[in-house]
Amino acid sequence: MAKSPEEKKKKKSTGWDDIPESSRFSDYRECYERYSFPKGEWSALRLVGDIVTLDVHWVPTLKKDGKETAFAQVCRKNLSEDEPCPNCKGGIKIQSITLSNAILRDKQEDKPNKKKRKQPTDKKFREKDDKFWSPIGVVQFPPGAAQKVKNLGRLNKAKDKKTGKTKNFHLNHPKFGRDISVLFDPTQSGSGMYDIQRDDRMPLTSEEKGYLLFNLEKVFDHIPKASSMVESLQKAYNNELFDNENCNMKAIKSIVRGKTNFEEEKEEDLKDMDSEQLLKFAKKKKIKLSKKEKKLKKKKLRELIEDRMEKDNDDNDNDNDNNDDDLSEMSEKELLKFAKSEDIPLSKKEKKLKKKKLRELIESRKGEDDNDDDDNDNDNDNDDSLDEDLDEDLDNDNDNDNDNDNDNDNDNDNDNNDDDNDNNDDDLDDLTPKELLKYAKKKKIKLSKKEKKLSKKKLKKLIESKN
Numbered sequence: 001m002a003k004s005p006e007e008k009k010k011k012k013s014t015g016w017d018d019i020p021e022s023s024r025f026s027d028y029r030e031c032y033e034r035y036s037f038p039k040g041e042w043s044a045l046r047l048v049g050d051i052v053t054l055d056v057h058w059v060p061t062l063k064k065d066g067k068e069t070a071f072a073q074v075c076r077k078n079l080s081e082d083e084p085c086p087n088c089k090g091g092i093k094i095q096s097i098t099l100s101n102a103i104l105r106d107k108q109e110d111k112p113n114k115k116k117r118k119q120p121t122d123k124k125f126r127e128k129d130d131k132f133w134s135p136i137g138v139v140q141f142p143p144g145a146a147q148k149v150k151n152l153g154r155l156n157k158a159k160d161k162k163t164g165k166t167k168n169f170h171l172n173h174p175k176f177g178r179d180i181s182v183l184f185d186p187t188q189s190g191s192g193m194y195d196i197q198r199d200d201r202m203p204l205t206s207e208e209k210g211y212l213l214f215n216l217e218k219v220f221d222h223i224p225k226a227s228s229m230v231e232s233l234q235k236a237y238n239n240e241l242f243d244n245e246n247c248n249m250k251a252i253k254s255i256v257r258g259k260t261n262f263e264e265e266k267e268e269d270l271k272d273m274d275s276e277q278l279l280k281f282a283k284k285k286k287i288k289l290s291k292k293e294k295k296l297k298k299k300k301l302r303e304l305i306e307d308r309m310e311k312d313n314d315d316n317d318n319d320n321d322n323n324d325d326d327l328s329e330m331s332e333k334e335l336l337k338f339a340k341s342e343d344i345p346l347s348k349k350e351k352k353l354k355k356k357k358l359r360e361l362i363e364s365r366k367g368e369d370d371n372d373d374d375d376n377d378n379d380n381d382n383d384d385s386l387d388e389d390l391d392e393d394l395d396n397d398n399d400n401d402n403d404n405d406n407d408n409d410n411d412n413d414n415d416n417n418d419d420d421n422d423n424n425d426d427d428l429d430d431l432t433p434k435e436l437l438k439y440a441k442k443k444k445i446k447l448s449k450k451e452k453k454l455s456k457k458k459l460k461k462l463i464e465s466k467n
C-alpha cells in the first residue's frame, strides 16, 4: 500500500485534465486579477462577495536591480495545522492577509456599451485570463487595513424597513453597503500605510450584482510544496539575505543544509486536488463515501479520504478485509451480504430490520460466533475473526504476555529488534502526528483508532511508552 509519491503521480496522470492546478501555477495570485493600490492616490471601490483570509510568509529575495525585497508565499499551515511548513520552521515573517473582490469604480467609468458588457452565461466565476470586459479586481489588505474596513462596517447602520430596527451592515452588503476610498501611502509605516474612508451608501444595481467574481477559494490550491519552499529559502540563504532579525538562523541553516527533512507526505497529491478530483480519486481507490460526505468542503473531504485510506492500510496489515468498523458504512444490502459471508444466521424478519438495528444484530451475532469459535472450531474463516479479536486485545493492552497468539510473539520479537536499532526517541520531537503514526507503524506499535487521533504531544508520549 505504501507507494512513493512518484509512483502515485505516474498512476494519476492519465490525461491533461489530471494535471493538478498547482503544477501550472506556483503563485497564489495567479488565480485572480490583482488590483494594486496606486501609490499616493485615492482609489474608489466597492467590496463585493465573500472574503478569504490566509497567512503568508514574506520570504526575502533580491530584485533585478539587486535591491532587497520580499515575496509572499502561502503558509502550508493554511492546509492544516499539522502540515510541516519550512517557512514556519525557519521563523520567516508571517502575516495574515485578507482578499476581497471589488468593483473598481475607475474601471467601471470607462465601461463599453451594453452589448460589449455582456458576460458569458455558462460561467460561475471570472478567471484570470478572461477577455470579456469587467470592472472586478481583487484587493489585498494587510491586517491593519482589514481591521479598518471591519470597523467602518460597524459604523454603517441602516434601518430595516420590514422590522423598523436599525442594524449594522458590513461595507460589502449588496443593499446597505458603501463604497470606500483607499489611499495607499508606502512612505508611512505600519497601519498608517492605508487610509480608508467610507463613501456614500449605494445599493448595487442588478448589473453590478451580476458581475462574475473571482473564486478566491482557489488560492488554497496554490499553496507551494515544502520542497519549493526549501528551494526559495536556499536561494535567500545563498544571497546572504538572512540574519537573526528576519529568521531563526539556526533553523534556517538546518533546513538549507538538508538536515531538517520535509519529506512530502504520502498524501501530498491529494492536497493539489479540487473536490471533483478528490471524488474521482476516492472512487478509484474504492473508498466509499456517503452522499452527505461527497458534499463536504474540499478540506474536510480530503481529511476524510486520508482517514479512510489509513484505515484501509490498517485493514491490509491485518490481512482482513472485514473489519467491524466497516459495518457502520454499509447499506442494508451490504450488511446482509456481509452476514451471509460470515455465516451469521438471520431470520426473514431480521433481514427486514432497519440498517442500524440490523447492524447491531449482526455485530452481536458476530461476537457470539467468535466466542464459540474460540472453544470449538478450527475453521479457516473463523481464524480470521479470531485474529481480529486478538488484534483488538493488543490495541488495549500491548504487554499482555499471556496470549498464545502468534502475532503477539512476532510483535515482541520486533520490539526486541527495535531496541537494538539506531532510531532513538529524540527524533520523535520533530515528527508531525502523521509522521508519528508512520513511525509507530514501522515499529509495529499498535494504536487504537482513538489513540491515533490524539494530539501530537500525547501521541508521542504514548508511542514512547509503548516502544
Ligand SMILES: [Zn+2]
Binding pocket: 057, 074, 075, 076, 077, 085, 086, 087, 088, 089
Ligand atoms: Zn508557515
